[in-house]
Amino acid sequence: MNTQQLILTPWQAKRYEEQYRLVKRSVDARQRDIKVLLTLLTDIHGNPLPKDAPVPLYDEPQFKDVHNAEHQACIVGSGPAGLFAALTMLEHGVKPIIIERGKDVSARKRDIAKVSKNEGLNAESNYCFGEGGAGTFSDGKLFSRSKKRGNMQRVMELFHYFGAPDTVLYEAHAHIGSDCLPAIIRRMRECIISHGGEIHFNTLWSPADLALPTILAIGHSAHDTYRQLYNEGVAMEAKGCAMGVRVEHPQSLINTLMYHLTGQDRQHDEQLVSLLGNASYSLVTQVQGKGVYSFCMCPGGHIVPASSDKESCVVNGMSANRRNSPYANSGMVVECHPQGTALDALTWQENIEHTAWTEAQKIVVNPLSAAAPAQRLQDFVYGIRSESLPACSYLPDIVPSRLDKWLPKDVGPLLRQGFLDFERKHKGFLTNDAVVVGVESRSSSPIRLLRDKETYRSLSHPLLYPCGEGAGYAGGITSSALDGQNAATQLCLHVLNS
Secondary structure, three states, X not given: OEEEEEEEOHHHHHHHHHHEOEEEEEEEOOOOOOEEEEEEEEOOOOOEOEOOOOOOOOOOOOOOOOOOOOOEEEEEOOOHHHHHHHHHHHHHOOEEEEEOOOOOHHHHHHHHHHHHOOOOOEOOEOOOOXXXXXXXXXXXXXXXXXXXXXXXXXXXXXXXXXOOOHHHHOEOOEEOOOOOHHHHHHHHHHHHHHOOOEEEOOOOOOHHHOXXXXXXXXXXXXXXXXXXXXXXXXXXXXXXXXXEEEEEXXXXXHHHHHOOOOXXXXXXXXXXXXXXXXXXXXXXXXXXXXXXXXXXXXXXXXXXXXXXXXXXXXXXXXXXXXXXXOEEEEEEEEEEOOOOOXXXXXHHHHHHHHHHHHHHHHXXXXXXXXXXXXXXXHHHHHOOOOOOOOOOOOOOOEEEOOHHHHOOOOOHHHHHHHHHHHHHHOOOOOOOOOEEEEEEOOOOOOEEEOEOOOOOOEOOOOOEEEOOOOOOOOOOHHHHHHHHHHHHHHHHHHHHHO
């Protein structure tokens, strides 16, 4: 296939997007004169192919029937690492048996709704645990900065095969959305089962059950399983992670800042946002030698309760495919390096989450409530108590709290300086119309399960293949999915050749 690259205005790009088959699309909004970079698919003469041209852009997967397969393997966890590991096993002819502590995605949605209504948390079925993992109810970003892990485009193609929109094949920063992901996850499950794989929901796994080769894709929140693995002598270590808050602005303000809108021509501004979609941002700075940065930015999104423990408060962000809420939120986190053993790192994280829950309970005094402590952004930076809070997308409720006082000393002050740095880069970002909500603590795992770089096998337990975000080798949906594919490939090569 041949391609043609174009640099266009948003208005010009819209016409090309409506008429022709795209290979890649990205937006450069660094300057006031915003440009859209398009790569079009062309014929051998250089003529762009029409949008409906019957040209397949990738080879469809070839899944094998494994009902009576000679070889089988266990997968613990049905997040992106676990599901893509299972699909990879089907391609190799190895039967996957998935063990998932939570519920299927439909039942899981009902449990999540209860949390948002302050009706209590199901510790086994929530935003972290259940079919699809933590990524199911998120912005659904399909983007990774890592280019050395393997064939990232194949991950995009598989998502598209199971129902993701065409944009995942060509958008530089593609996303699916929390409203579309559940249906895609269900189709993956149906494919696995129809080809002979098994999925067992509401089922706990123990390291003592290690009889089959096992892909360990437990996610970043399975602290009880980590402790079991530690007691079984599975090789692990504490690793660098991140801790911080969610910050939420009016989306209209973020659009103004990131698209350099002047407000002088309202019709022009509205058309530009309509063409480009709600604006996002990616911010990073260095404070006292540590990175302070935005994480999982959700334009047109919502802040959600993401705890997996009843006496902890954890927040995350999600957005629907259209990203059309009036709020823009992002994790704002500080690079951290917990001291001590792997279990010490877990305890460090849990103590901060429990503190956030305790701070909220001082106001709501309801153990079923998922209310979160919050502070206006300027108040947080300048150490002032917020007597009131702005409107916020977080449904369980936010309550005033001095986050600037109780966040750890190696987190709070660095965040405050980070926000001042971001204000210098984007004047107007530091406003009391924005709110910080605590805590954003699950952006990465504080633990790494040690494995061989080539075989992906645990350094201590050769039947165990740790992978994904929970094992400390990924940081999002796509990198987790790819790590699951890579681990499963190595497992299949081992069992098929042994």
